[in-house]
Amino acid sequence: MSNVEANVDAKPKARDLLNKIVADHYQGAWDAKNAGEKVGWCASNFPQEIFETMGIKVVYPENQAAAIAAKGGGERMCETAENNGYSNDICAYARISLAYMDVKDAPELNMPQPDFVLCCNNICNCMIKWYENIAKELDIPMILIDIPYNNDYDAEEDRIAYVRGQFEHAIKQLEEITGKKWDDKKFEEVMEISQRTGRAWLEATSMCKYTPSPFSGFDVFNHMAVAVCARGKKESAEAFEALLEEFKENVKEGKSTFKGEEKYRVMFEGIACWPHLRHTFKTLKDAGVNVTGTVYADAFGYIYNNTNELMQAYCRTPNAINFERSADMRLKVLRENNCDGAIIHINRSCKQWSGQMYELERVIREETGIPTAVFDGDQADPRNFSEAQYDTRIQGLVEVMAANKEAK
Amino acid sequence: MDKIYTLGIDIGSTSSKCVVMADGSDVVSSAIIEKGAGTDGVDIVLEKALGDAGITMDDIKMTISTGYGRKSYNGDKDMSELSCHAKGGAYIFGEVATIIDIGGQDAKVLRLDKNGQLQNFVMNDKCAAGTGRFLEVMANVLHVDLNEFGEYDAQATERTPISSTCTVFAESEVISCLANNADVKNIIKGIHYSVASRVAGQAKRVGVVPPVVMTGGVSRNSGVVRALEEELDTSIAVSEDSQLAGAIGAAIYAYESYLKNK
Numbered sequence: 001m002s003n004v005e006a007n008v009d010a011k012p013k014a015r016d017l018l019n020k021i022v023a024d025h026y027q028g029a030w031d032a033k034n035a036g037e038k039v040g041w042c043a044s045n046f047p048q049e050i051f052e053t054m055g056i057k058v059v060y061p062e063n064q065a066a067a068i069a070a071k072g073g074g075e076r077m078c079e080t081a082e083n084n085g086y087s088n089d090i091c092a093y094a095r096i097s098l099a100y101m102d103v104k105d106a107p108e109l110n111m112p113q114p115d116f117v118l119c120c121n122n123i124c125n126c127m128i129k130w131y132e133n134i135a136k137e138l139d140i141p142m143i144l145i146d147i148p149y150n151n152d153y154d155a156e157e158d159r160i161a162y163v164r165g166q167f168e169h170a171i172k173q174l175e176e177i178t179g180k181k182w183d184d185k186k187f188e189e190v191m192e193i194s195q196r197t198g199r200a201w202l203e204a205t206s207m208c209k210y211t212p213s214p215f216s217g218f219d220v221f222n223h224m225a226v227a228v229c230a231r232g233k234k235e236s237a238e239a240f241e242a243l244l245e246e247f248k249e250n251v252k253e254g255k256s257t258f259k260g261e262e263k264y265r266v267m268f269e270g271i272a273c274w275p276h277l278r279h280t281f282k283t284l285k286d287a288g289v290n291v292t293g294t295v296y297a298d299a300f301g302y303i304y305n306n307t308n309e310l311m312q313a314y315c316r317t318p319n320a321i322n323f324e325r326s327a328d329m330r331l332k333v334l335r336e337n338n339c340d341g342a343i344i345h346i347n348r349s350c351k352q353w354s355g356q357m358y359e360l361e362r363v364i365r366e367e368t369g370i371p372t373a374v375f376d377g378d379q380a381d382p383r384n385f386s387e388a389q390y391d392t393r394i395q396g397l398v399e400v401m402a403a404n405k406e407a408k
Numbered sequence: 409m410d411k412i413y414t415l416g417i418d419i420g421s422t423s424s425k426c427v428v429m430a431d432g433s434d435v436v437s438s439a440i441i442e443k444g445a446g447t448d449g450v451d452i453v454l455e456k457a458l459g460d461a462g463i464t465m466d467d468i469k470m471t472i473s474t475g476y477g478r479k480s481y482n483g484d485k486d487m488s489e490l491s492c493h494a495k496g497g498a499y500i501f502g503e504v505a506t507i508i509d510i511g512g513q514d515a516k517v518l519r520l521d522k523n524g525q526l527q528n529f530v531m532n533d534k535c536a537a538g539t540g541r542f543l544e545v546m547a548n549v550l551h552v553d554l555n556e557f558g559e560y561d562a563q564a565t566e567r568t569p570i571s572s573t574c575t576v577f578a579e580s581e582v583i584s585c586l587a588n589n590a591d592v593k594n595i596i597k598g599i600h601y602s603v604a605s606r607v608a609g610q611a612k613r614v615g616v617v618p619p620v621v622m623t624g625g626v627s628r629n630s631g632v633v634r635a636l637e638e639e640l641d642t643s644i645a646v647s648e649d650s651q652l653a654g655a656i657g658a659a660i661y662a663y664e665s666y667l668k669n670k
Contacts, residue, residue: 358613365528376534386534396490400526
């Protein structure tokens with residue numbers, strides 16, 4: 001068989017498919033903007049099914065901020081926002097986004113300026129003020145879906161009704177802003193695709209339950225961009241299904257995208273430390289530590305069977321759920337994936353996420369008996385991380401995990 | 409049979425410590441100098457410890473470095489100060505369940521199992537509050553030798569509260585206390601409680617189980633030890649060798665590692 005034929009037969013790699021979806025996503029937004037359509041800036045956990053149904057193009061400031069931070073532009077953008085009067089205490093995604101609104105250029109990743117903003121506060125409350133400021137500065141409309149913190153384990157009917165009411169109102173607002181129309185039939189189709197995407201994504205990430213895990217845990221931090229920006233698209237469902245197949249194949253063949261021996265398996269708690277992704281990853285990799293569980297990446301896989309369950313799913317986003325549910329999520333990850341330890345990122349940007357971590361750490365230790373290590377960092381501001389401190393904590397954790405293995 | 413000598417070197421942020429051990433059980437010699445990572449401190453303690461033991465590097469079977477500057481020393485292996493303080497603490501004190509180690513720029517609380525094995529740990533947040541560095545800054549402001557802090561504390565008649573967590577803010581607070589003619593001894597007592605309350609918060613996160621001991625340079629400060637005992641409502645053992653715990657632990661690990669790889 002010739003090389004040419006071999007290439008024709010070769011299935012495209014899931015990674016390439018996923019990268020293409022992200023590239024197409026941004027290109028689609030630019031094309032819409034250039035064609036005079038209204039383009040929005042959207043929160044990562046806003047019900048994406050709405051504008052997918054209506055054919056409205058949106059881009060995600062959180063994705064952009066993460067990309068800018070990972071490519072080294074976080075400090076520059078944070079300082080721009082601080083020079084504009086924003087406090088250093090505000091989330092670095094917010095600062096980067098507010099800076100981008102002002103300077104309108106970031107060589108790391110550019111995206112169209114917004115004609116409206118779509119805010120959903122289930123995963124982030126700082127976002128309300130962040131988006132309000134954008135709306136005020138640029139004099140554009142803001143649509144908010146308010147998902148209150150759930151004191152109970154599940155969101156009760158009254159809360160679902162509250163969210164549903166806002167959902168319907170958001171559709172009306174979007175119709176007025178963009179001139180595009182809602183279509184129930186299309187919505188059904190989108191919901192179906194979105195669930196297919198969610199199922200494939202969650203099943204793919206769950207493959208780390210195998211030992212060795214068929215993939216390096218940090219891979220999912222890269223792949224999750226598609227789960228955020230394109231979960232209602234058929235291509236996303238297909239790409240994640242391809243990813244799942246690759247992982248299954250790896251399990252069968254005992255292979256992994258984690259290079260080297262997987263000596264230890266850990267849960268990584270919290271948002272990735274994007275500005276120091278390479279260092280945080282390499283330190284673990286060099287010690288044979290693979291991340292076999294996160295809650296963050298799974299937060300963007302939504303499973304539901306009808307609109308009521310869709311509302312319920314958006315109410316179950318991390319940061320909107322009560323402590324007991326939060327703890328159960330982590331314990332499930334740790335147990336199902338046979339983790340030897342947990343690494344907890346105390347993320348200066350996200351007080352909402354990090355605030356409950358000390359108590360969560362205590363619960364993890366008590367319930368599972370595994371060692372944990374906490375480190376200070378930031379999702380996008382590189383100034384809030386110390387390599388030496390991270391290294392000491394990781395080395396300590398690895399030494400405890402090694403002693404535990406030896407004692408078994 | 410010839411003794412097996414191993415070396416433990418603890419290169420901290422403000423001091424260097426070195427221990428020569430025989431057969432992983434007897435401290436043959438040790439040396440401490442108030443010069444930490446990035447200085448010639450490590451060379452000085454190494455020379456002194458080897459000289460006192462009457463041996464040379466050729467007699468050393470294995471060396472493990474630990475502490476903030478552990479990677480700067482080209483030994484056989486490096487280990488975190490967490491494991492080494494746990495191992496050294498168990499060696500010095502025997503039965504121990506909780507170790508509080510306050511060093512130059514970090515504070516850690518270690519929980520050990522009944523075999524003296526490190527189970528879990530909590531370290532300070534990134535800032536210098538609750539560490540030796542915090543005390544150094546205060547000593548500079550007060551113009552009191554840090555080695556005398558314990559004695560000053562013992563003579564205090566009351567505690568001047570220092571409520572700022574941040575080292576820089578606490579420095580300003582101490583200056584304003586001085587301006588208001590507060591007694592230096594009482595201020596020092598307040599400073600010790602400030603450190604103790606922060607470290608106690610950490611200790612409670614990992615769980616304080618007696619016996620509790622203290623290692624690291626700050627364990628020499630009796631004022632901090634007293635304040636911590638009060639905050640945690642438990643007695644805390646210290647030893648003359650507390651500051652050597654990390655180096656002792658490293659030397660024991662070196663011995664174990666040598667036996668394993670022999």
